Every structure is written in structure tokens, then in C-alpha cells.
Amino acid sequence: MIYGRCAACKSQRRRCPSDCIFSPYFPANDPQRFAYVHKIYGGSNVGKMLQQLPEYLREQAVNTLYLEARCRIQDPVYGCVGIVSKLYQQIHDTEAELAKIQTQIAYHKLQNQQIEVESNFNALSTVDAETNLNFLPTQSNSMEQFQWPNQVPNLFN
Template identity: 90%
Template sequence: MIYGRCAACKSQRRRCPSDCIFSPYFPANDPQRFAYVHKIYGGSNVGKMLQQLPEYVRDQAVNTLYLEAQCRIQDPVYGCVGIVSKLYQQIHDAEVELAKIQTQIACLQNQQFEVESNFNVLSTIEAESNLNFLQSQSNSMEQFQWPNHVPNLFN
């Protein structure tokens, strides 16, 4: 009898042969892994699936079976589909929030453009009126003469 039985052989209370199909994927130190897969799929069905698969994909298949079994045990109605649905809902919610924020940004940019254009129109009108005022003042400024001698105020 081999002392290092895999979790599958321990669970099924049988001797673990040297060529056990379960031993590479269900080690003895993680019995819960096989318990989940066995509860959902059944031990013999998992063995048949693993025998039909090439060896290089078996590890990934066992990981997938374990994940799906774990999800099905946690959520018996929806299983993995429940997780996928929640993720799609989160994506949808994020897209809606993004659209709202983009709309707010566009509105704020539009308001800022309107304020700037109104400011530019007002600035142009004010500048023209100031220019007219300055031109009328320039005639009186030409008449102003600086004195030749300006006292030094800093001494």
C-alpha cells in the first residue's frame, strides 16, 4: 500500500496506484479541492474527462473544474454565470458613469466657451470705447509739457 495517496483516492477510500490520473492534480495536502469537484461532477466523471484530455491541458482543466465547482457550491443557482453577470453589470455601470461624466465635461466646456466668447465680445466693445477715449485724451496730452527741472525726491 502506498502511503502518499492523493486526495481523490483518500476521498474514495481506495488504494492509489502509481499511475493514478488524479494524483498530479489533487494532492493529499489539499483534500477540499477534490471534495468540491467530486461533489459537483462526481469522481468517475472527472476521471473520464481527464483520460480524454491530452496531458498538457489537464492541469488547466482541473483548475477550471475546481473553480466552477467552487462557484456552484457558493451560488447553487447561477454558479460562474452569476460572477460573469455581476462583472458585466459592473462594466455597464462604469460605462454609464463615464458617459455621465463626459456629458458634464462637455457641458462645462460649452459654458466656459460661452463665457469666454461673451468676455471677448465685451472686451472688444470696451477696448474700442477705451481707444476712442484715449484718442480724445491724446490731443489734450500733447498740450501737456513736462517741466525742465524735476526736483529729486529721493535725496
């Protein structure tokens, strides 16, 4: 048995019976909880809803009613739907930002690959140039010192 009255019975100025349907869910130390639910749904309607539910679902139902009532009092036009809409907007904004960042990452990876290819090409060009320098004629075997015969024999006569 609960000593004293629950928040619902205090609010309705009645005696709290030992089998009070409200007492497990609306304790005396949190009167605002019942006040919100009562203001939006009405005390007798909440009592009827709780009686129709199995006992294991009642706590969850009361918590949901309280959340929805609190949201409706804070935002009378949209209530919980306003919160859900704001959360969906945040998800959409975050997904758009994520896509933008992924695009930037892909762009920077592509730039890094291009820089690597260019540096590899430059390194290969330097190696090729050094290799080709070895095949260039030096002073000892330059073209100027090469003696061509004065006359080339006619092989078709």
C-alpha cells in the first residue's frame, strides 16, 4: 500500500484507494507528470485507457502519454511531430554534408594519384634522359671525326 495519495488523486482531490490504477505511474513526488497528461487527455480518459491495457503495457503507455502531452504543451501546434520533423531535417542535412565530404575526399585522392603519376613520369623522364645521354656521341666518336668514303660504289652496274 502506498502511503499518502498519488499525484493523480491529489490533483483530483480524492482519496487514493489501495488498488489505484494511477499510483504506480504517477508518484506523489512528481505531480507535474500527471498535470501534463491530465491537461491534454483528461484524468478519466487516461484511467479508461490504462484499464483497457494489460498490466505489462501500462508503464510504457503512461510514459508515451506523458511525452506526447509534454511535447504538445511545449509546442501546441506540432507537438511530437515537430520534434520528429526537426530530427528528419537534421538527418537530411547530415547526409548532405556527408556526401559533400565524401566528394571532397574522392577529389583529393584523385589529386594525390595524379601527383604521384606525374612524379613517377618525371622520375622516368629523368632516368630516360640520363640513359639517352649515354648514347649521344662523345668527342671521341663524334660525327665530325667519322670519315665517309668519297665515293660510294655502285652496286647495280
